[in-house]
Amino acid sequence: MFISSLLLRFEQKGHGIPESLINDVKNITQKFFDLPYEEKIKIKLTPATGYRGYQRIGENITKGIPDMHEAIDCYKEIQEGMYGALGKTMEGCNQWPLNPPNFRALMEEYVNLCTDLSRKIMRGIALALGGSPFEFEGVRAGDAFWVLRIIGYPGLSGAKDQKKPENNIGCGAHTDYGLLTLVNQDDDITALEVRNMSGEWISAPPIPGTFVCNIGDMLKIYSNGLYESTLHRVVNSSPKYRVCVAYFYETNFDAAVEPLDICKQRTGETKQFGRAVYGEHLVSKVTTNFVM
Ligand SMILES: O=C(O)CCC(=O)C(=O)O
Numbered sequence: 643m644f645i646s647s648l649l650l651r652f653e654q655k656g657h658g659i660p661e662s663l664i665n666d667v668k669n670i671t672q673k674f675f676d677l678p679y680e681e682k683i684k685i686k687l688t689p690a691t692g693y694r695g696y697q698r699i700g701e702n703i704t705k706g707i708p709d710m711h712e713a714i715d716c717y718k719e720i721q722e723g724m725y726g727a728l729g730k731t732m733e734g735c736n737q738w739p740l741n742p743p744n745f746r747a748l749m750e751e752y753v754n755l756c757t758d759l760s761r762k763i764m765r766g767i768a769l770a771l772g773g774s775p776f777e778f779e780g781v782r783a784g785d786a787f788w789v790l791r792i793i794g795y796p797g798l799s800g801a802k803d804q805k806k807p808e809n810n811i812g813c814g815a816h817t818d819y820g821l822l823t824l825v826n827q828d829d830d831i832t833a834l835e836v837r838n839m840s841g842e843w844i845s846a847p848p849i850p851g852t853f854v855c856n857i858g859d860m861l862k863i864y865s866n867g868l869y870e871s872t873l874h875r876v877v878n879s880s881p882k883y884r885v886c887v888a889y890f891y892e893t894n895f896d897a898a899v900e901p902l903d904i905c906k907q908r909t910g911e912t913k914q915f916g917r918a919v920y921g922e923h924l925v926s927k928v929t930t931n932f933v934m
């Protein structure tokens with residue numbers, strides 16, 4: 643049995659995230675990226691900020707190729723020494739812009755609600771895998787790490803940054819790293835693409851009132867491959883600027899992830915994947931994703 647990810651869509655209504663907030667988050671993102679570069683660079687992402695903050699178009703790298711997007715990256719905050727050497731790279735406080743006003747409060751409210759929703763979805767997934775609803779709590783994801791990427795993709799007619807997009811690959815093909823991603827994308831542009839099992843790229847068009855939900859690498863390991871962390875990419879071929887706010891629900895930062903017994907039983911007892919420490923996986927991705 644194989645459960646393909648990404649095309650699972652969860653209706654936001656009834657899950658505790660007001661549609662007005664879903665839209666406010668995208669609108670304020672658009673306002674931030676509309677600001678002049680000098681304003682945006684005030685919260686520049688660097689290794690010294692724990693890889694938190696703003697990166698301009700082309701600074702994010704996927705598999706060696708610059709992505710045609712700008713973004714603010716935020717992570718659950720890690721206090722100094724909290725995870726020893728493992729957490730060092732990601733230590734730091736998030737960098738929130740002061741302009742537009744209310745940006746931080748809105749995003750923090752959004753993160754809290756996405757965390758609650760994701761925990762509930764993970765309980766459903768745990769049940770579907772034949773486990774207890776609390777399979778992904780405690781040492782696995784009881785203290786779930788989260789990531790928020792606030793992203794803007796220039797349209798082909800021109801970038802808002804001084805740099806023009808060199809191509810239309812907004813984000814190169816990749817899988818997400820953790821458990822689940824809730825993608826809140828502009829309603830009127832189809833740009834997100836998923837590779838299906840025949841190796842074809844198919845569109846994941848936005849459906850107003852829903853999130854596209856990706857499955858990440860850690861859920862693939864826990865489920866011993868019953869859930870696939872689907873390859874996806876973003877191609878904005880429209881003339882319009884596109885915004886997306888992607889919330890990533892992860893395991894505990896220091897979780898050692900390996901296939902669950904209940905999943906091994908369903909997949910012929912053979913472990914398809916070795917053990918991975920989520921924090922190590924994240925750090926190795928983050929430190930190869932940027933040019934400074
Ligand atoms: O912009 C999107 O629709 C998805 C972005 C994405 O895949 C990511 O940030 O990991």
Ligand SMILES: [Fe+2]
Pocket residue numbers: 816817818856874
């Ligand atoms: Fe992604």
